[in-house]
Amino acid sequence: MNDQVIDRPTSLAQRVIDWMDERYELRSLLDAMLHVYVPREAKTFYLGGITLFLFFMQASSGILLTLYYQPTPDTAYNSVLFITSDVSFGWLIRSVHAWGANLMIVACVLHLLRVFFQGAYKRPREITWVLGVFLLFITLGFGFTGYLLPWDQRAFWATTVGTESAGAVPVIGDFLLNFIRGGATVSDVTLTRFFGIHTLVLPVSLAAVLLVHIVLIHQHGLANPKKPAGQVKPDEEPGIPFFPHYILDEAIAWYIVLAVLVILASLFPAGLEAKANPLETPAHIKPEWYFLSLYQFLKLVPRTVGVLTPVAAAPLLILLPFLDRNPEVAPAKRPRMIAAGVLLLLAITILTVWGHFS
Amino acid sequence: MFARVLEKLMKQRVTWIAAFVVIAIIVPGGFAKAFSAAPPSPEQGATEVMPPSPGLTSPDLAPLSQGPLARSPDESPNNCFKCHANLPGPHGGIASKWDASVHGRAGIACADCHGGNPETDEMILAMSPEAGFIGVPPRRDIPALCGGCHSDVERMRQFNIPTDQLPKYQESVHGVKLAQGDIRVAICTDCHGSHDVLKASDPNAAVSPYNVPYLCAKCHSDEALMEPYGLPTDQLDIYEKSVHGEALLGRKDIRAPSCASCHGSHAAKPPTSDEVVNVCGKCHTATQKLYEESLHARIGDAAPKCWTCHGTHDIIKPSEDNFLHPEPLVDQPCGECHVDDTTFRMEAARFESPEDRRCDTCHHPTSWVMTQIKAMKNALVEAQEAYQAAEDAIQDAAARGMIVNDAEVLLTEAHTSIIRARAVVHTTKLTRVTELTDDAKEAAIKARDLADTKLADNLFRRRAMVVVIGIIAINIVGLIALKYQLNRHSEGS
Numbered sequence A: 001m002n003d004q005v006i007d008r009p010t011s012l013a014q015r016v017i018d019w020m021d022e023r024y025e026l027r028s029l030l031d032a033m034l035h036v037y038v039p040r041e042a043k044t045f046y047l048g049g050i051t052l053f054l055f056f057m058q059a060s061s062g063i064l065l066t067l068y069y070q071p072t073p074d075t076a077y078n079s080v081l082f083i084t085s086d087v088s089f090g091w092l093i094r095s096v097h098a099w100g101a102n103l104m105i106v107a108c109v110l111h112l113l114r115v116f117f118q119g120a121y122k123r124p125r126e127i128t129w130v131l132g133v134f135l136l137f138i139t140l141g142f143g144f145t146g147y148l149l150p151w152d153q154r155a156f157w158a159t160t161v162g163t164e165s166a167g168a169v170p171v172i173g174d175f176l177l178n179f180i181r182g183g184a185t186v187s188d189v190t191l192t193r194f195f196g197i198h199t200l201v202l203p204v205s206l207a208a209v210l211l212v213h214i215v216l217i218h219q220h221g222l223a224n225p226k227k228p229a230g231q232v233k234p235d236e237e238p239g240i241p242f243f244p245h246y247i248l249d250e251a252i253a254w255y256i257v258l259a260v261l262v263i264l265a266s267l268f269p270a271g272l273e274a275k276a277n278p279l280e281t282p283a284h285i286k287p288e289w290y291f292l293s294l295y296q297f298l299k300l301v302p303r304t305v306g307v308l309t310p311v312a313a314a315p316l317l318i319l320l321p322f323l324d325r326n327p328e329v330a331p332a333k334r335p336r337m338i339a340a341g342v343l344l345l346l347a348i349t350i351l352t353v354w355g356h357f358s
Numbered sequence B: 001m002f003a004r005v006l007e008k009l010m011k012q013r014v015t016w017i018a019a020f021v022v023i024a025i026i027v028p029g030g031f032a033k034a035f036s037a038a039p040p041s042p043e044q045g046a047t048e049v050m051p052p053s054p055g056l057t058s059p060d061l062a063p064l065s066q067g068p069l070a071r072s073p074d075e076s077p078n079n080c081f082k083c084h085a086n087l088p089g090p091h092g093g094i095a096s097k098w099d100a101s102v103h104g105r106a107g108i109a110c111a112d113c114h115g116g117n118p119e120t121d122e123m124i125l126a127m128s129p130e131a132g133f134i135g136v137p138p139r140r141d142i143p144a145l146c147g148g149c150h151s152d153v154e155r156m157r158q159f160n161i162p163t164d165q166l167p168k169y170q171e172s173v174h175g176v177k178l179a180q181g182d183i184r185v186a187i188c189t190d191c192h193g194s195h196d197v198l199k200a201s202d203p204n205a206a207v208s209p210y211n212v213p214y215l216c217a218k219c220h221s222d223e224a225l226m227e228p229y230g231l232p233t234d235q236l237d238i239y240e241k242s243v244h245g246e247a248l249l250g251r252k253d254i255r256a257p258s259c260a261s262c263h264g265s266h267a268a269k270p271p272t273s274d275e276v277v278n279v280c281g282k283c284h285t286a287t288q289k290l291y292e293e294s295l296h297a298r299i300g301d302a303a304p305k306c307w308t309c310h311g312t313h314d315i316i317k318p319s320e321d322n323f324l325h326p327e328p329l330v331d332q333p334c335g336e337c338h339v340d341d342t343t344f345r346m347e348a349a350r351f352e353s354p355e356d357r358r359c360d361t362c363h364h365p366t367s368w369v370m371t372q373i374k375a376m377k378n379a380l381v382e383a384q385e386a387y388q389a390a391e392d393a394i395q396d397a398a399a400r401g402m403i404v405n406d407a408e409v410l411l412t413e414a415h416t417s418i419i420r421a422r423a424v425v426h427t428t429k430l431t432r433v434t435e436l437t438d439d440a441k442e443a444a445i446k447a448r449d450l451a452d453t454k455l456a457d458n459l460f461r462r463r464a465m466v467v468v469i470g471i472i473a474i475n476i477v478g479l480i481a482l483k484y485q486l487n488r489h490s491e492g493s
């Protein structure tokens, strides 16, 4: 390699890289990061990567929004109105952020389903799964806190009913409700609180957890969906080079998602209802679609049961890799787990649709 | 030393006042305690338990029973109720109805209207003529019977209800006819019930506003009953379809008028031509004021009144069509409008059909007034059209996801001006109308411009989107090409 360098006159870029490499040994780091292999059988559908891309989009559009957004009840609504109708391309930034949030949740859930059905959460990837569930919760937290920020009627009342369910938790319900709202009702305190959580607490948490999630993935390489980890013989690897082959496909996927985002934002830009009015309850209050199944469930069963079920289900989801001891990954070899997953998915879908039309 | 302190204290007025207050609190309290064991004096007991009834002091006002009208089941037995409650059929029903009625609850008992002696449990004695039993009071006597109590100011004060129903009734068409011996007309019990009288504010009462139209119609829609009086029987049908009927009966809007709001209840009578402006003005205060500024209001009997243009039971939402007939009226015979050269014919029959409740029914097609009317109509129509165009554009923009709050504010402004302009038509002054329609048009045009800008912006967004998608597509194609190249490269190597 050195011979080649000597043979040709070095370009400026080359010299900068050399200069850096001399000091920080970047090449070996990059090599370690990029020159890994993806099993030929692995089918990620690029969903994790798409979620990652959408997180980048959310972060950058979100930062732009904070340049104009003002988190007080008196000014929040007007600042959003201003962003949407006066700031140049403000409508685009806001609409991309609003649609991006929805798409990110979709992508994240599909990613989870992919991992679940391929059994990719099993040994040695248990912690990757645990962190993944945390990432999903953080993403949902983004959705919940972000929804209040425009401070229009929909925002205010969706948050009112959303936080209400926290009050039904036995024993600590009242405390929890007060803690989330910062008082008995959704108010200016709630708004500042949600703003802080949405723009500081959650992004930092997500970035930190995501970093470990990805480092772990790098350490394990992608799972083989045909054989349990123990049965993959070293000589079967390597598969497809991660760089540039897999990255190239990933880039195409990102571009397609970007196109979808642009189309949605242009044709269905984010709207704004009347300014929040705590004295005027609108006729139909519903939370965002991703909380609808939970909301509908709460309506159907006694309140305590409704609230405790998800509280009990969350640890089960987090600890799934430790509860499911079957080492097999192929769906055909773990019919009960697949059936349970399909049933749960069906129940959630039905509840969501039901909630939408009721 | 002590004396000096005392002297100093005495000098301060504050101390005096404080001392006085302390004494005032302690002394009566102590007295009350001291005497609390003693039985109340007979006078004290009487004032607490049985306030002297005005019925006692002026027995001539009380209808039949002489005693105080207070039901005290423990003391004076109401044997009528006891027996009747156990009777099968309507007699038993009467007892329970009365018990639930406002009279039952206030202790106005059977004997107060029917006479008799409720103290005895001997049926013959209780309902004997000697005991003053009269059975069912004759219809003719009912108003006076009810009025016996209800005209008594002292007795009605505690219920805060008026006491002028009887004199009002006697003035009403119903009352006058009854006095003439016609017992088919409505009497108190026909509207309020007899044993089952409820408060007028009780939504279940037949006289509650939502029920009044059906209550009046019970008789007034009865053709056989109305035939001798030559009265129409279709008022309820017509009223139900009117703006007022739809509001009151359809939307349950309690502010809308029932029959009684215009005709009166106890004093029921059709309003006369010189009363109608005040009758409508009870609710339409602002419009009445505007009307009173008009030339119409100044020409007395010959003038059109509210009902000339709007009708009575059949009032519908007015519109710009109310100005002129669709086809101009030509070759009208003079006698159509004039009795002689100077007198107008304003009788109600001429305006019975909604078709004829229009300006050109009276105003000559070639008159100066007609040019004013036409200008007024045009101004309103134009303002309305500008408003409509703006509203359409705003809805279009909103449907495309554009934020239209600012345009909507202007649109509301235009709407308000149009409503005010329509009201101002009652002044018959063209300039007053055009001032407001000009405001409306201006606001509507501004709103429309805003909406159009938003639509243009939306078009730009869609075009820009196509360009961006194009660029993304080119990139994707580039990446796919790169991929093929790579694959071929790695196959080759």
Ligand code: HEM
Residues within 6 Å of the ligand: A044, A046, A047, A048, A049, A050, A051, A052, A055, A108, A111, A112, A115, A120, A121, A125, A128, A129, A130, A131, A132, A133, A134, A135, A136, A139, A210, A213, A217, A221, A222, A223
């Ligand atoms: C913000 C949310 C998330 C991001 C950005 C993210 C990102 C990624 C990425 C880029 C990968 C590489 C493979 C791929 O692209 O599919 C991956 C793999 C993985 N993720 Fe996530 N993830 C997220 C949430 C989750 C969730 C919710 C779960 C499950 C509960 C999860 C569990 C896993 C597991 C187990 C793998 C390894 C899969 C394998 O080896 O095939 N992740 N994640």
